Amino acid sequence: MPTVLVVDDTLFMRVTVGNMFKEWGFEVVGEASNGREAVELYKELQPDLVTMDITMPVMSGIDAVKEIIPQYPNANIIMVTALGQQRIIVEAIEEGAKDFITKPFEPNQLKRVVDNILGTYEP
Template sequence: MPTVLIVDDAKFLRKTLKKIFEHAGFEVVGEAANGREAISLFRELMPDIVTMDITMPELNGIEAVKMIKQEYPDAKIIMCSAMGQQRMVVEAIEAGAKDFIVKPFDEVRVLEAVKHVLQ
């Protein structure tokens, strides 16, 4: 069963993603509210997949992706963005993210991205 770390500063969005993942048979091993927490939880939990919000306090998603990929080049990270953040999504992909999903989350699209990243 693949493990997931959900990173978003909005608790209700973490809840939404958690429901989608658990419904699809994934194990959510951790949740983080900012990039700093994401990095330390990644090191501790070594999840199969990370969903990473782009805009967060303390350390944004792009910086967190760069730092995680530097230490763990094989990390599989999916960016979560709001509509209209295309430029930041491109930056995140260049930083090493494997795919992206747009808010509000569509269950089918979320699971497609995960399947794509796990292949």
């Protein structure tokens, strides 16, 4: 069963995204509400996939990516962004994030990104 770490500063998004992954047969091994927690949990859990909100208190998602990728270059991180954050998305991809999705999104949009990254996409 693939594992996922859900990172978002809002509980509603963590629960919503976590429930999507559970429906798809993933194990949600952790949740973080800021980038600092995300870095610590990533080191501890080393999940198969991470959804990483960009705008969070304490440490942003982009700064968390900058800490995770040098130590774990194969980390599968999907950035979750609000509309209008394209410049930050480019930076996140350059830093090693695998893909991104823009809020609000439909479950099938996230599933397509996940499947592309994990190699299970069936059109």
